[in-house]
Amino acid sequence: TPKGSCLESVKVAIDTGYRHIDGAFVYFNEHEVGQAIQEKIAEGRIKREDIFYCGKLWNTCHPPELVRPTLEKTLKILQLDYVDLYIIELPMAFKPGDAIYPRDENGKFIYHETDLCATWEAWQSLLEDPISTASNFNRRQLEMILNKPGLKYKPVSNQVECHPYFTQPKLLEFCRQHDIVIVGYSPLGTSRDETWVNVSSPPLLKDPVLNAIGKKYNKTAAQVALRFSIQRGVVVIPKSFNPQRIRENFQIFDFSLTEKEMKEIEALNKNVRYVELLM
Numbered sequence: 001t002p003k004g005s006c007l008e009s010v011k012v013a014i015d016t017g018y019r020h021i022d023g024a025f026v027y028f029n030e031h032e033v034g035q036a037i038q039e040k041i042a043e044g045r046i047k048r049e050d051i052f053y054c055g056k057l058w059n060t061c062h063p064p065e066l067v068r069p070t071l072e073k074t075l076k077i078l079q080l081d082y083v084d085l086y087i088i089e090l091p092m093a094f095k096p097g098d099a100i101y102p103r104d105e106n107g108k109f110i111y112h113e114t115d116l117c118a119t120w121e122a123w124q125s126l127l128e129d130p131i132s133t134a135s136n137f138n139r140r141q142l143e144m145i146l147n148k149p150g151l152k153y154k155p156v157s158n159q160v161e162c163h164p165y166f167t168q169p170k171l172l173e174f175c176r177q178h179d180i181v182i183v184g185y186s187p188l189g190t191s192r193d194e195t196w197v198n199v200s201s202p203p204l205l206k207d208p209v210l211n212a213i214g215k216k217y218n219k220t221a222a223q224v225a226l227r228f229s230i231q232r233g234v235v236v237i238p239k240s241f242n243p244q245r246i247r248e249n250f251q252i253f254d255f256s257l258t259e260k261e262m263k264e265i266e267a268l269n270k271n272v273r274y275v276e277l278l279m
């Protein structure tokens with residue numbers, strides 16, 4: 001993000017009423033998020049405990065001995081004493097080291113063999129009052145953790161792509177059965193940045209059904225998409241660096257979709273990911 005835009009956006013978001021902030025070391029703007037939180041605390045607008053901050057353990061930091069130092073580094077960047085949620089960003093590891101995306105001479109990613117259960121254990125032990133959680137885990141990976149001998153803390157949430165074009169019905173059902181909350185990323189269909197987004201899937205917010213339903217309630221397609229997710233019990237983390245759209249995305253608690261509309265939107269599912277994570 002352009003320097004300073006994250007700082008300003010988080011401040012607008014907090015003023016608007018947002019309290020759940022989703023960040024990561026690998027977004028390279030955690031210092032701005034932390035500064036925004038500190039400024040709002042200093043202004044007296046919020047207390048630290050009002051904020052629910054989610055941080056993420058990057059792929060190069062999976063070896064158990066790196067988990068604690070990595071979290072400590074993140075806390076320092078954020079100027080916070082704790083994060084509310086700390087998730088394994090992706091269920092596979094890269095070679096540890098300074099390179100965030102380590103590649104060999106042929107440009108291929110250099111992976112690293114770690115045991116996901118060992119990473120889980122390392123982190124179980126570092127949190128006094130832990131909320132253990134996962135990201136981009138499929139059913140098999142969640143089951144591996146849930147069935148781990150001596151499991152102390154089970155995953156309580158799983159952050160995955162989720163929106164009307166990728167509704168994740170099976171994973172949602174599995175997670176419901178195990179009291180795992182789905183946190184849906186790209187709830188608006190992403191920024192369609194071709195460097196990391198599969199743009200062959202059509203733009204979500206241009207969808208005629210979402211727009212028609214929006215018209216009925218005097219809402220935008222974005223607001224309908226977000227409302228659809230929260231009505232299914234999916235937590236949404238919409239991203240915007242525009243103050244007007246940050247506010248717009250919060251105006252979703254004054255209307256509700258009928259069962260018929262929910263079904264209509266569910267039927268839009270294309271089972272195609274915008275974020276393919278080919279790595």
Ligand code: A2P
Nearest residue numbers: 186187188189190191222238239240241242245
């Ligand atoms: P911008 O930052 O200019 O608002 P996602 O949350 O699915 O990752 O989508 C993020 C993208 O959606 C960003 O490009 C963001 O652009 C755009 N966006 C965010 N809110 C809205 C909105 N209410 N209407 C249209 N586009 C939006």
